Amino acid sequence: MSAPEATTTATGLDEMGPVDYLVIEMPADRMTGRGLDLLLDLVDRGIIRVIDLEIVSTGTDGSITRLELDDLDGEPSVELSVFAGARSGLLDDEDVxxxxxVLEPGTVGVVLLYENLWAAPLARELRRNGAQLVAGGRIPVQALLAALDAAEA
Known part of the structure; x- marks a missing residue:
C-alpha cells in the first residue's frame, strides 16, 4: 500500500478536490489501529488523499496530549508507519x-484531514468556470436512520 502524501504547491491547490476533516472518538483501551487498513484502501484506490492524521488522548482532568502511532496498544491491523508522514502542518496545536x-475525557481521538480526490475533476472544472463552494455539511448516519424511522411511523 502506498504512503499518503500531501499536495502543497499553488498549482496543486488549483487542482485539488474538496478537503474534509473528521474527529473520531474511541475508548482509550481499544485504540489498536483497526480500520486503518480501510483508510489505506481508500488512498490506494485514489478516492482520498490523507493530508494530516493526528492522534490525541484526553485525560480525565481534561488535558489533551498528542500521541504517536507507536503509542497505540495491541496488534494493529496494518503497518501503521505508512501514516507517519501524514503531517502537512495544516493542523496546528490550536486545531488539535x-x-x-470535543472528545469525552479519558478517550482517544483520531483527527483526519483528507482531500476528496474523486471530486477533484468536478471541483477543478467548476473553479475554472468561476463557481465556488459556499456551503457544505455532513448528515450523521444516526440522524438519517432516525429520520427514516420517523418517516415510516
Whole structure:
C-alpha cells in the first residue's frame, strides 16, 4: 500500500478536490489501529488523499496530549508507519486542542484531514468556470436512520 502524501504547491491547490476533516472518538483501551487498513484502501484506490492524521488522548482532568502511532496498544491491523508522514502542518496545536475539546475525557481521538480526490475533476472544472463552494455539511448516519424511522411511523 502506498504512503499518503500531501499536495502543497499553488498549482496543486488549483487542482485539488474538496478537503474534509473528521474527529473520531474511541475508548482509550481499544485504540489498536483497526480500520486503518480501510483508510489505506481508500488512498490506494485514489478516492482520498490523507493530508494530516493526528492522534490525541484526553485525560480525565481534561488535558489533551498528542500521541504517536507507536503509542497505540495491541496488534494493529496494518503497518501503521505508512501514516507517519501524514503531517502537512495544516493542523496546528490550536486545531488539535479544538479537536480534543470535543472528545469525552479519558478517550482517544483520531483527527483526519483528507482531500476528496474523486471530486477533484468536478471541483477543478467548476473553479475554472468561476463557481465556488459556499456551503457544505455532513448528515450523521444516526440522524438519517432516525429520520427514516420517523418517516415510516
Amino acid at each position: 486542542a479544538a479537536a480534543g475539546g
